[in-house]
Amino acid sequence: MDKLNVRKIEIKDIEPLLNYWYHLTPEQLIHMGADITKLPPRNEFLKMLIEQVNSPIENKLSYALIWELNGKQIGHTNVNQIKFGESATMHLHLWHPNNRKKGIGTTLIKKSIPLYFENLKLKTLFCEPYALNPAPNKTLEKIGFKFKKKYTTIPGSLNFEQEVNRWCLTKENYLNLIGNF
Numbered sequence: 001m002d003k004l005n006v007r008k009i010e011i012k013d014i015e016p017l018l019n020y021w022y023h024l025t026p027e028q029l030i031h032m033g034a035d036i037t038k039l040p041p042r043n044e045f046l047k048m049l050i051e052q053v054n055s056p057i058e059n060k061l062s063y064a065l066i067w068e069l070n071g072k073q074i075g076h077t078n079v080n081q082i083k084f085g086e087s088a089t090m091h092l093h094l095w096h097p098n099n100r101k102k103g104i105g106t107t108l109i110k111k112s113i114p115l116y117f118e119n120l121k122l123k124t125l126f127c128e129p130y131a132l133n134p135a136p137n138k139t140l141e142k143i144g145f146k147f148k149k150k151y152t153t154i155p156g157s158l159n160f161e162q163e164v165n166r167w168c169l170t171k172e173n174y175l176n177l178i179g180n181f
Helices: 011-023 026-031 042-054 104-119 134-143 171-180
Strands: 004-008 063-069 072-083 087-094 124-127 146-153 162-170
Touching: 004 104, 011 042, 011 063, 011 072, 042 063, 063 104, 072 104, 087 104, 104 124, 104 134, 104 171, 134 162, 162 171
Parallel strands: 087 124
Antiparallel strands: 004 063, 063 072, 072 087, 124 162, 146 162
């Protein structure tokens, strides 16, 4: 039986995470709403990740969790736009296509959500996937996120302007769903 685990990012996870980003094809980046021209030089991304790993949780600009399958890193989730004690926006990345469409992502997201709510003292967790990427949108709805709106924005520093679907999970809704997690 496969064992899925979620834990906070460590320095040892940075290289595999960078490999994920820098081995994506332009087509794969477009599918997730990312713009290859906005990917910073690898050494700058490395420096930023090390800084975030080493920052106190209350000061983090980004907070990442590593997803593992049988002890091996297979993806990550992170939040940014963090307002400690209030809200954050979640991003989801299964690194290998062969791990997708199997329910693994759903289970890993469910294991990640409590860590975000508890560690960042959140009242609201948002997720704004690219509207043309059906997988995360279906998964968020299945988990219990509420659809708020579709709108055009540049959702992050690596993204092009795009239509996103804004999903929301309040702490109250999370606590009501926790038995399903």
